[in-house]
Amino acid sequence: MPKPKERKEQTKGASLPIVPILQKFLRTYEKHCARFQASVSPAIRRDLQGSIEGARALRGFTLIKPDDFSPSARPISLEPLLTAIQDEHYMLGKKICIWGLQLSNAEIARLASLLELRGKLTCPFATVEIVDCKMDLWSLGRLGKALQFSSLRSLVLDYCKFGNEEIERLFSSLEKSQRLQVLSLCYCGLGPWCGSRLGVVISQCAICELRLDGNYLQCSGALALLRPMAEYAELQGSHPPPRASPHNGNPPQVPPGIKKKAQGLVEAGPWLVKLHLADNGIDGKGEEDHLLEFTRILTCVIKYSAHLQEIDLGNNALGEKAAAGILAALRARRTGRLPVLKVTVTPRISSDTFRSIWKHSNSSRINHKKKKKVDHDCIKT
Secondary structure, eight states, rough: HHHHHHHHHHHHHHHHHHHHHHHHHHHHHHHHHHHHBBBOHHHHHHHHHHHHHOOOOEEEEEEETTTTTOOSSSOSSHHHHHHHHTTTTOOOEEEEEESSOOOHHHHHHHHHHTTTTTSSSSSSSEEEEEEEEEEEEHHHHHHHHTHHHTOOOEEEEOOOOOOHHHHHHHHHTTTTOOOOOOOEESSSSSOOOOHHHHHHHHHHHHOOEEEEEEOOOOHHHHHHHHHHHHHHHHHHHOOOOSSSOOOOOSOOOOOOOOOGGGGOOOOOSSOOOEEEOOOOOSSSSSHHHHHHHHHHHHHHHHHHHHOOOOOEOOOOOOOOOHHHHHHHHHHHHHHHTTTEEEEEOOOOOOOHHHHHHHHHHHHHHHHHEEEEHHHHHHHHO
């Protein structure tokens, strides 16, 4: 019986095809770094070498300036990496993360051109993260133009500070996207006026997960954002779609009742699966009427939206009256047999109200009951 064992050892020790591909990719990347007079990214080299040693495909690229990077060293550039991806036709990377870099117009143009690739060679990236990077108005406009033609599903621009003109250019581009499903603009300096523009954006594109933590929308901006959702949810409430399946940590799935179009397009409309509005100055410190109206619109969304699975309102001083309204809406939602909605609020309300909100929005409670029932049935048989 030794022959099967020998065959198994030979298979285990055999070199997988991915190893020479990654080795060649690393050499090409280093060559382009020299050509562009840029430093080789330690993170890119480390990830490639780790994938080579593990004989596994590298699915994501992370370009970040190390803390100990010398000011006199050549800059770390995005262009050599993107050029290597195109030269080697590397189609296995699904995500690219760029953190803390000053991105030039040429780098953004190269990235935009890659995102726009169609035909025999298409862009492999489904997710682009540009975090705490500096881009000028031209670069943001060029990136926004590429969104209209790309197959991108998720765009993260956290900690990128935008002026009014820059954010307006981005919003105008997003309105025409029917593929992008996840948009994150956390800590980007968005003010109240952005709420109405974001309301228009989600009404005209396919975004179903919106993360806006750490901005300053206040009651007026959050109200303007939620209003189209509330009107849509109330309209759909008379003809609710089938029960949506729980979110599993991956990019949000298109909920039941939303039609898929050809070539990955998704029906546009003011519906969301996830909405994060933590730390946005939503409180009664300004005009109290705004908080009352915000609460009314929010509770309407909670009562009627069968698509919404998660809303984060943490670190906003909503007050007891708004919290009581949220709790009543969650109870009405349960009565209407809609899917469980996870709601996060600040604990700066009465402990009874806080616990009740947590109880009504905790899906694990339902899953736990189902699990116990299954176990009991197994014992019976």
